[in-house]
Amino acid sequence: MRCPFRARNHRLKLTWRRWGHGVSNRGIRMTLVDLTLEAQDWKDGKPAMSLEERLIVCEDGARFTGMVYHFDHDSMLGTYIDFPGHIKETDDGKDAANYPLERLFRIDASVIHLDREDGSGAVEADELERAMDGAVSGALVINALGNRRWDEIEERSVYLATSAVDWIVEQGVDLLVSDIYESKRLHGVFPALFRNGISTVCYPINLDMLTATQIKLTILPVRYPTVTQIPCRIIAELEEKR
DSSP, X not given: OOOOSOOOOEEEEEEEEEOSTTTTTEEEEEEEEEOOOOOOSEETTEEOEEEEEXXXXXXXXXXXXXXXXXXXXXXXXXXXXXXXXXXXXXXXXXXXXXXXXXXXXXXXXXXXXXXXXXXXXXXXXXXXXXXXXXXXXXXXXXXXXXXXXGGGSOTTSEEEOHHHHHHHHHTTOSXXXXXXXXXXXXXXXXXXXXXXXXXXXXXXXXXXXXXXXXXXXXXEEOXXXXXXXXXXXXXXXXXXXX
């Protein structure tokens, strides 16, 4: 399995007073949850990162050492985002440089929690619909595995059925964050999502820590022209009244 280590859970709580409609003089607690898997510094059993120390000499003779990193890895590093152009046949022209910022920064997202065990097979549309609290708003987050991580089950032994993919498309979302996607037989989850303009975030962690059904997400890939699959940082924002 990829990434056989467990990253630390990152959960930060902030409290502030917000003044406005219905919340004046009332404290609001904001919880930030880091959904990002740490990047691996190895590839195929070999180091994927090397460090170069560069001597810098200033005009006054002061000396410093610059730490410069060299990387040797593909675009499937840690947590990453796939735009529809990750598959050539579904390329819609969007990439890591021109994807609209308003579809990456503090976007509304609905959260679905299941508790699927290793080897439990297909997640159908009716299961998602039953677990959904209200209408889908904005992006969709599917935590199918409960407090299990994707590397704690047999690879692709839990997956989105075709009916589930059709249901996701019907919700009108343009972003899916999920801990499951394809089956072992590769039954076409990603092509179906990409054909309908839905980008995907793969290998998120800490989804079970999303205790609200409606959250905000921020996704930060490097601004890299023409690239349609790229590592990203993904942060969830939860608001709770004190």
